[in-house]
Amino acid sequence: MVVVDKVEEVDGEAVLRRYMDLAKFAALLQSGSFFHCKMSNFDDGLEGGLTADDYITFTNDLAYLDLTMALWPVVQESQEERQVRLDKVERIRSFVDQETFETIFGPMLKSNAVEYFERARRWVYVSCWNKAQTECAGMWSLYGADNSICICTTVNQVSKYLQFDGLEVTKSVMAEVDYLDHGEGSFSDQELGAFVSKAEPFGFEKEIRVIAWNSSKNYGELAQDNPHAGVFSRSVDLNLIINKIVVSPKADGWFKSVVEKLCTAYGLNVEIEYSSLLSPRISHLVDTRLLRK
Known part of the structure; x- marks a missing residue:
């Protein structure tokens, strides 16, 4: 099995969030696996490419x-x-x-x-996590849906409890994304830099990503088409990774109950709460007590 190495600069206690719709959450519960998309399928064409410098x-x-x-x-x-x-x-x-x-x-x-950099994008697999203590309204809009959830964990938990089978992947690293101007900036790491860098306009994502690859592939093999959309990492027990689930502020009234039943059915025992974006406006002295934690 291949575990996820954490680069020294990443704070192990940092809170990570991942937003997903109900179908992806159900698939996560059923399989106990997280999907890592190959980089060549990303919409941002600059990812995995070179800066001018x-x-x-x-x-x-x-x-x-x-x-x-x-x-x-x-x-x-x-x-x-x-x-x-x-x-x-x-x-x-x-x-x-x-x-x-x-x-x-x-x-x-x-x-x-x-x-090389063009070929490598086909064989580098990535899962993206939002590093944030609180929810992000923009992330709900981009990566969630009306009926969606956000799972909460930490860097240490992902690093410790996610594993790859060692067939498609021989190495995996967790690193913080560097947001830069590809015309003026340069990579902070020679080997990983292209795969942990994004254009500055994506800075609001505050991303930490898990990167995985098969280090045995040579230049010629990288030229081959990769038939896989991505790879999966697995957790023995999702209770070891997921600390809390937050329900979308736009979810229908019945949705939280469905999430609770799914968690119960698959043995996931975590706190499930409504989005803080649903907090009421303060219009009475009592409201000040309700909003304070």
């Missing part, structure tokens, strides 16, 4: 440009001098051709950098 770092295009410039004729250069210069350029080119950079799949040639 990192393009310079990971590719050898600038080195090849310098070598091309070095091939230009030199005024009043003898035939012997020209041959010496060209031989030097060829020796440098041979070195540049072999330059590599480190990746989560092992060393890759810099000359294959652009293709």
Whole structure:
């Protein structure tokens, strides 16, 4: 079994939330498994791609440009001098051709950098969690539905109790997403950076993600089509991961009862509460007592 490693910078006690509709919650209860989507299926085309700065770092295009410039004729250069210069350029080119950079799949040639990041997106699997002490109205709208729920847990619980079977996945890491300008910013981590970075407009998501991959795949294998939409991680007991369930503020009156019955049927014994967005307006002295916790 493959467990989820937590990078040092992530606070283990941080509260994580995941918003889902009833169908996905029922599937979670039935299977005890969390889905990790392959990155190439994400709507954001920048995810898994390079920033401008990192393009310079990971590719050898600038080195090849310098070598091309070095091939230009030199005024009043003898035939012997020209041959010496060209031989030097060829020796440098041979070195540049072999330059590599480190990746989560092992060393890759810099000359294959652009293709590598495009290929890797097909074989890197991600599950997304909202790092927040409180609910987010925007997250309800984006990832929930009128009849939806939000499960609450912590970084330590996800890291400790989620496991992969080791067939499709040999490595898994939990990391906080870095929101950046792909034109001006750069990755904070050479190997993981492209897979834990998103464009700045998504910053409101405050995302921590679980990333999983098969580290044994080589450059050629990454070129193959991935027939799977994603992979699943499993928890022996969802009670070890889920601390609380919050019901959508737009849920129908009958919905909370259905969630309670589902939890009972599958042995999930956790607190189920209505969204704090349903708190009443304060119009009386008694209301001040009701809203205080």
